[in-house]
Each structure stands twice: as C-alpha cells, then as structure tokens.
Amino acid sequence: MMAHHQKQNMRDHLEAVQQITAAVARSDFEAVATAVKRIGYSEQMGRMCEHMGSATPGFTELALEFHHRADTIATAAQSRDPSAVSAALAETLSTCTTCHARFKQQIVDEATWAALPRR
Numbered sequence: 574m575m576a577h578h579q580k581q582n583m584r585d586h587l588e589a590v591q592q593i594t595a596a597v598a599r600s601d602f603e604a605v606a607t608a609v610k611r612i613g614y615s616e617q618m619g620r621m622c623e624h625m626g627s628a629t630p631g632f633t634e635l636a637l638e639f640h641h642r643a644d645t646i647a648t649a650a651q652s653r654d655p656s657a658v659s660a661a662l663a664e665t666l667s668t669c670t671t672c673h674a675r676f677k678q679q680i681v682d683e684a685t686w687a688a689l690p691r692r
C-alpha cells in the first residue's frame with residue numbers, strides 16, 4: 574500500500590515538472606509558482622517523507638533536500654528570469670535522478686530482489 578502511495582506521489586511530481594516546463598516556456602511565472610507548490614517543501618510534505626523513509630536510512634534526507642531544492646524554482650520565478658527558473662529546475666531534477674539511482678521499491682520476491690544489480 575505504501576509502495577503504491579509513493580508511486581502516486583511520484584506521478585504527481587512528474588506532472589508538476591511537466592507544468593513547470595510548460596509554464597516557463599510561455600514565461601508564465603505565476604503558473605510556475607503554482608506548479609512548484611505541488612513539489613515544494615511544506616510541513617505536511619515533510620511528515621510524509623519521514624513516514625515513507627522511516628525504514629530506509631538516507632531516504633528522508635534526500636527527499637527533504639529535493640523539496641527544499643524545488644522551492645528554489647519558486648524563488649527563481651519571482652525574478653521572472655526563464656533561465657534562472659530552468660537552472661533551478663535542472664538542479665531539482667538532479668535530486669530526482671540521484672534518488673532513483675539510489676533507491677528501488679522492493680516489490681519483487683526476495684530472491685529476485687537480492688539478485689538485482691545496484692548502482
């Protein structure tokens with residue numbers, strides 16, 4: 574159930590990135606700021622990440638770093654500078670890929686899981 578919930582979150586993160594990219598392409602900085610709220614830090618988001626990472630050392634820290642970095646996209650949007658927004662988005666996306674490289678859900682049987690290659 575938690576794995577499913579996490580993947581729903583992830584798909585929402587991707588939609589947020591899609592909206593941010595579309596908004597910056599048309600220099601709509603208000604829409605950038607609105608979309609960032611879906612991935613920015615909030616106490617509620619923080620609690621959810623602590624819950625998700627409670628059994629996985631390092632996960633919550635990376636998750637919180639990701640949400641704080643996402644907030645820098647909103648800060649960049651205030652400057653109404655598309656390249657600053659894109660740069661902040663790129664920095665944020667690097668936390669997505671770092672986490673994906675480091676963590677996988679355990680949704681297969683134990684033997685398959687143990688044999689999976691790790692980066």
Ligand code: HEC
Nearest residue numbers: 580583584586587632635636639668669672673676677678
């Ligand atoms: C703190 C860790 C972490 C961060 C940060 C993170 N993800 Fe994920 N994400 C995961 C894990 C773990 C999975 C599950 C991978 C697996 O299937 O084993 C996942 C899966 C996904 C999936 C697949 C969902 C599905 O339905 O299978 C998408 C899409 C995704 N992430 C997008 C993103 C995007 C976009 C960002 C950044 C904007 C992001 N993630 C940031 C940990 C993270």
